[in-house]
Amino acid sequence: MKQESWFRPYVTANFWRFLLIAMLGVLTVLFACMLMFTSGYLISKSALRPENILMVYVPTVGVRTFGIGRAVLHYAERLVGHDTILRILSRMRLRLYRILEPQALRLTSRYRTGDLLGVLSDDIEYLQDVYIRTVFPSFVALVLYAGVIAAAGRFDPGFALLLALYVAVLVFVLPLISLLLTKRKNREMKQARNRLYQKLTDAVLGMHEWYVSGRQQQFLTGYEEDEAEVDRTDRALKRWARLRGFIGQTVVAVTVVTVVYVAGKEYAGGSLDVTLIAAMVLAVFPLMDAFLPVSEAVERIPLYGQSVQRLKAIGHGEGSATTGYPEQLSLSRGEVDAVIRSGAHIKLEAVSFQYDANGTDAAHSAHSPAAPSPDAAEAAYSTTAHSPDPADAAYQPEAADTAYQPEATDAAHSARWAGATASGCLDKGTHALRDISLDVPAGAKVAVIGRSGAGKSTLLQLIQGVLTPSSGTVTISGTDAARFGDDISSVISVLNQSPHLFDTTLANNIRLGRPDATEEDIRQAAAMAQLTTLVDSLPDGLHTRMQEAGQRFSGGERQRVALARILLQKSPVVILDEPTVGLDPRTERELLSTIFSSLQDRTLIWVTHHLVGVEQMDEILFLEQGKVVMRGTHDELMERYPRYRGLYRLDRPGA
């Protein structure tokens, strides 16, 4: 499949803007040159003591015009430049979202995904730099180069050739050498910084252990050695940058001397007016200033590579089928409504499922770029749940083109990326479901219990139609689950371990369950989720923003907000995916009791890690390595299995 680049389309789409920016850039330099040129001309002409002051009227006006004009042009150039960048940014964001949206459920589940997506969004922010710091300056330099040589050529071909040679050193030779010299060092430094980031993060997250072990000094010594290594490379790079700057200035000096020489010669030969000597010499300085930054601009190119690669990797699914199921087989709205009215009878018949060796499911191998099996992700979650969140790289308007430090932040990104795409669990390929049958009529309540990696998440994804079984069928009221596509959300809603609360008001967060809900509906849903006391304690009630309220919200309260959403959603089936992990027993009980009472007339499929509340279920399923090892009602299990009795006692310490 053909892959669209993350660079060219934006240049094409903004062609006229780019042209305008380049024009403004070129004009800014020209005006600066003309200011010095006309100044030189003005004083030379005046030095000839013209009889009438009007003889220098034109250059007098010119000097002022060019002076003011340069400042205005530069201002306009920066504004148009940033406006264009922001337009591109907004299109790239939309594109990234559209690429990710269809694969959302297929990407590894839970926490790490958020981290991974955060990295991608930062990558896009990075790509702004390509334009501001590399494309624009280089382009302006090239246009000027061509223009200046052409102009000089009309005046004196020999001089033009010489000038072409000098500037070529600044625009082509020096940048190329710079790129070759620094590429390896830059890459080394980037990798070293990634390692430092990982090492330090590792140490900070594991601080308890270092602290207790008493081996702190050992770590510090090792860490400082690594830092010193990076500093050495950094020093070498900076030394080269200084040398390069000096070489560039030498070229400028040689150019100035050449201009003096040529001007003197031409004047002596009578082909140059005496008033132009000073004018030409003075104009050289601002002109050369435009060529000096090219080396730095080009040197940066390798820095963008990683971001582009990551975006490309995630874009592999772009343009392919969005639902993973043939379009013509998907359901019409009416059919979905019929299923909802019927109450959605879920049925699994002899379902087996197997991941292929790459960790993706056989049916959709093309769609998940960085996704090991969901159960592997679950395992990863439970051990490495605390990822540091470096300060948000918020767009900083004033500092936009000066204060960006890609090196260090980039290290953080790469490391986060590596963490987020951590390799999968053991038993890949055997993590499957084998011969599972399950009948969940409308209103039934089923609990699923199993160790991490037992296949719980796979089971849920099959029911949601995100995965299709290798054999057997998964149907909802007789229709293949996979055929629902995006409409599945109107049949099944999900309350998982870490529902996302968006940075908007509490009311808007609840409204996400049903966008057309009235204020009264929201209030009712909040009341049913027993949020009323909490809402009353907030400064603006339901209209308090989450950012402010978020800090105050405990785990149980966040779950209640998510529950209120689901209450509005009114889907006949609700999947509860371990919503009480991490809550203390009292909160766990209270939340469960709210959940059960408010969802009593809906079908519940509840994945749980404890046995609190299982008495109320119509069926309890124990999964082990993809198979059902125990099933039945609570009473049946208590009677039949000593193992179940043992487990149950853990949750009933007094019995």
Add this chain to the structure above:
Amino acid sequence: MGKDLLGYRGAKTTFLLVAVCTLAQSMAILLQAKWLAETVSALFAGASLQEQGGTIALFLLAFLLRHGVGAIQQGIAQRFAEQTGTSLRKELLGVLFRRGPALIRKEGTGNVVTLVLEGIGKFRKYAELTIPRMMGAGITPALVWLYVFMTDRISGIILLVTMPILIAFLILVGLAARKQTERQLDSYRMLSNHFVDSLRGLMTLKFLGQSRKHSGSIRQVSEDYRKATMRTLRVAFLSSFALDFFTMLSVASVAVNLGLRLINGSIELLPALLVLILAPEYFLPVRMVGADFHATLDGKQAGEAMQSIIRASRAEETGKPEAAETARNAGAVGFGEAAVAHAATTDRAVTVGTPLSAPILKIKDNSTYRESSRPVFRWDDCSMLELSGVGLRHEEHGPASLQDVSFRIPCKGRIGIVGESGAGKSSLIDLLGGFAAPTAGEIKLNGVKLEEGNRKAWRSGVTYMLQHPYLFSSTLEDNVRFYAPDASDADVRAAVEAAGLIDLVRKLPNGLHEMIGAGGRALSGGQAQRVALARALLGGRQVLLLDEPTAHLDIETEYELKETMLSLFRDKWVFLATHRLHWMRDMDVIIVLHRGRVAETGTHEELMQLKGVYYGLITSQMEGVG
């Protein structure tokens, strides 16, 4: 700006060297202008090129000298910035590892890592740029102006008058821009976070069936964001526009004025040309300060944030909590806030607390760091642990986490710690582990009091198992060896086996050498606990502290892990804090906490008969959910 740098070691030498360089550079600028003007005016007067060869060579020399010295100056500043950054980092890391988890909990993991890695980089950039820029702006314009004034008074006056106008406008525009951004800060934050927020919540949106429609909202918000940003930029870019505008206008005025006087004949071409060449040089240093202003502001703030952590910690270590609090508040600039908010908090903080010159590189002779590790505390079968009137407050005037906690444990055993959320279980574990110092009362082992001086020795006797044990990004074996790097392979095997990890090791392709932790093989929660258990066993320490080790695990894993753990608890001092009351039947003593106080102690059976707090906890867990 830049004054705070003076406190660092080697700063004075650096300032001096940079000043000398700037002086040399300024002289080169003057000479370069002089010789260029001479050449051009001589040519103008009809001199031949050959005659001017010498002057041209001198110009070339002066020009190269100027940039050569510039490069050397940058090198000096860079070296200083690197060294200062390194010692600041060493000190910060020293504090971090000395204060340990308490500091990280307070500052946040992400914040700490960002501060050390990115903050140091920013601080270095600040140090590297600020010194030459300040010197440049202080010395060069003055010298250039003096030379211009001596050459031509009127031009000198024009330049002199322009500079304050320029600076005044710069400040005015800067203030207006800040006001504008501050007004929009909230909506900014919201708009710029919207996209990340959307991606992070993508799964939730999908579950809610809103994800498709949401792309419209992304387009809308991105556009709003662009418009809001452009509104601010229009004002923000005005400051550099003001710089440009007044510089250019001033150069133009000088040129026009010179032209008019040349026509009158009141001035010659040579001085006129000289003044014209020097006029832009007069403004250049100030424009460079303007250009680098924001980059350096960022670094300055990072430096302050780090210094305030160091100061606060030092004050706390020397036992002056109030000083610590002031230092902390004074420097409480949240590092990494949007640059737009920076300006408001720039020039405070530095003067509070200990002077800056002292701290750098003093880690080595800090006595608390190098205390002896004699076995002050012996945890034997019949050691006596005694807490009397122990209290703990995390903040000076905040609520007490623990109050008047007194109990004695006369010999080795398994001690359960229970209570509702917030009853003080974790605080008690922190105290018993030596991670926090009690703010009242005392803890004694065999009559030896636990105090600041021997806290490290205390810690070397304990092992701590968290709810989410941390697995280092390393091999499984290294993780197990963490407390005992020199343990024999046989001991490692034994520990791995005892912790019930042997089946896992057999399945791993590289066995004990498999990489785990971030970026390596993902382990399940239960497996991670077993690795921590093996680590604790191999460490061979007598005391095992556990804080809620199994609550997050699925019940089957919990069941199996409990069996392994109980068998290993037999010959240790065990303190287990948990909500999972099923552990309590296997405890020798249970300490029941209620609102920071010890409510009752005893065995499970005793406490059940008492029908007190513990009984209440048990019965509430016995009720069904309904």
